[in-house]
Amino acid sequence: MAVCVFGAALVTALPLPAVRPLQDALGQVFVPVQRLLTTVGSTLGGAFGNVESLEKLRERVSTLEEENARLQAENLKLGDLKRENATLRGLSAFKRNRPDLDLLGASVTGRKIAEEPGSLVHSIEIDVGTRHGLRPYLAVASERGLVGQVITADANRCWVRLLIDPRSQVEARVQRSRVTGMVVGSTSGALVLRYLPQSVAGQPAVVQRGDIIETSGESEYFPPGLNIGQVMEVHQSDERTHQEATLLPSVSFSALEKVLVITGWPEAGAAEAPPAAASADPASPSSAQPTPGP
């Protein structure tokens, strides 16, 4: 058997003229089989190759997903930093534009961890207290305007009653007409400007939609010129001696993060406050009444 195989191999290997026809005949038989086997082998080899590629692709996708998650987390942090930067720039601009106010930088501590438990009254807790120079009844503001007033203070924290609280009352004025009134909060969080005199026929309206309302400065607790809000609707009746206006607060109380506690400003009648800058700053001063707590 081995001799026969050797002999067959020798015959096919050696380029003998006599074996050429035999080779041709064998080729006629082998070629289709070889072609079939090559096709099968190629398919199987491709499948294995695809599995291997698929596995590599899966690894690649997993790596990219991890990278994507990391970049998304980083992007969120950058977004937070950007917002904080914008807030701090606003507060910094507010301080630059109001050098008459002795401002103490303060931030709302976890407004998320300290809010009034109920819904009828509105207060927040901030992370500065008496050891930072705070005391009750100090005004609190943000770069957008008046936020509220300190009502209680411990060594390291204090509670701020927001402007929208139903017990909050701030003497204010219409920036355009300089007419004074009183801004009060409500249990629903609405701001109302009350005790405005009725408009006189033939003269410019005392108050109209779009007017800016600011602190009048007559109070020893609220400096003048702090932005309070904008008139949305005027409620006027001939049967009443005064008219009222509903305001849109300038401060977004649900999005408060950092606030400034105003610890002092020049006496009333001293040098006028510098003119407000374009963006986040109230205009000229005036005076108002304090609102002590209960």
Add this chain to the structure above:
Amino acid sequence: MNSYVALALFTFLTLIQTSVMPFASLGFSRPLVPLLAAVSWGLFTQPLGAVRWALGLGILLDVVSPEPFGFYLAPLILAALVGSLFGRRFFGSNALLPPVAVAAATITFMIAQRLLLGLWGTPLAWTPAAVIEESLPIVILNWLWLPLVYFPLERAARAVGPPRIEWEQR
């Protein structure tokens, strides 16, 4: 329920109310988880149980709040009592008992707090529209959060309560 466990639970609920519920607010209205807990406990046990829970929760809420002491304690006790009594009296063991009790308790709580604010000199509008405008969102929010409080407390009440007698049906 063990006193220490109850105290820990009350503290947890108070922290949830001040730190988590602001995120669940609808405008300026937020759910009252301590109220839900007190009313639910009263429904599982007895109205006196609701009062005890309201007492503990109300004290803690007044401690963390800058408002005068009693601003949460008194309305919470009254609301828990009304909720647990009202529901039992009119609805027995009906499936509507918890939401009805919570609604009654919530409205009682809001009116009681309004009364206190009025006593302290806060000008308030007492028109039905104003009361409904304030109370309705809170009632709805309380209903939404009720399952998260009611069912876990029901299990806890079964765990600490006396063994139940199951009657065979023939």
